Amino acid sequence: MILPELNRTTTLNDVEYNVGLHLAWQRFETCDKHNVVNRKLASRKTNQEISEIGALSEIAFCKMVNAYPDFSYHPRKGSADCHVNGLAIDVKVTKVDTGQLLVTPKKKIDGGIDLFVLLTGLGRKFTYKGWMFAKDIFQDKNMSDLGYGPTYAIPQENLYTRMRVI
Numbered sequence: 001m002i003l004p005e006l007n008r009t010t011t012l013n014d015v016e017y018n019v020g021l022h023l024a025w026q027r028f029e030t031c032d033k034h035n036v037v038n039r040k041l042a043s044r045k046t047n048q049e050i051s052e053i054g055a056l057s058e059i060a061f062c063k064m065v066n067a068y069p070d071f072s073y074h075p076r077k078g079s080a081d082c083h084v085n086g087l088a089i090d091v092k093v094t095k096v097d098t099g100q101l102l103v104t105p106k107k108k109i110d111g112g113i114d115l116f117v118l119l120t121g122l123g124r125k126f127t128y129k130g131w132m133f134a135k136d137i138f139q140d141k142n143m144s145d146l147g148y149g150p151t152y153a154i155p156q157e158n159l160y161t162r163m164r165v166i
Contacts, residue, residue, distance in 0.1 A: 003117070004064040004128040004163040012124040016059050019071075022105075024048070024055040026073035057093035057119045058082065060126035080113055087114040095122040101132065101154040108138045118159060130159025 012020065027108040028051040045053075058081045062069040067084045080088035090113045092101055101118040107131050117138060118129040 002065070003131055006130065007127055008064060009061050009121075009125060009127045010018060010060050012056060012060060012063070012126075015123050016063065016140060017056065020056040020059045023059075023073060024051040024070055027051050030073050053093055053095075053122065054081075054091075056123070056127055057121065059093045060121070061089075061091045061117060061119060061128070062108055062140075079110075089114065090116045091099065091119060093119045093126065094114055094120065096120065098156065098163055100156065101130070101137075101159060103152040103154075104152055105143075105152065107134070108152075118154075118156065129156050130161045132159055 015133050025048070028048045031051075032047075047148040050118045061067075062082050066082060067082055070080070070082055081091045082089050090103075093102065094100070094102070097120050099120060101109055101116060103116055107113060109145075115131055115133050119126045120129055121127055125142070130153055137154060142152045142154055145151070146153065
């Protein structure tokens with residue numbers, strides 16, 4: 001897989017956007033019915049809003065790398081957002097253009113993620129900001145507390161940015 005060029009932006013079309021909203025609603029409802037806890041970080045958004053931006057950003061990243069998104073909505077937590085060339089990828093997003101890649105410590109315990117990518121954006125437009133292997137994130141030096149409890153926080157300038165075949 002070739003990761004996107006740094007700062008590549010994609011805009012979701014009407015179909016992609018509406019599919020993302022529907023997927024988010026299905027995931028939200030399913031997780032709510034099964035008491036799956038949302039481990040959102042540094043956000044005042046509702047769980048449904050988090051589901052929406054999450055699903056939309058997953059579709060945007062998959063569009064960038066020409067991969068098929070995971071459209072499942074079974075009760076899930078800690079699982080990958082997509083798989084490309086056998087790698088489990090978790091897509092993280094922030095609306096803040098200079099925002100950090102935030103990963104909850106629970107992701108280390110859950111395991112199963114090979115790399116994390118960061119997108120910025122909101123609504124239909126998303127920009128790729130970089131990536132990092134899970135093993136490189138889960139180090140004490142990356143632990144921070146942004147007022148919401150301990151989390152791994154990677155500033156954009158520390159993310160891997162070079163296009164690379166993985």
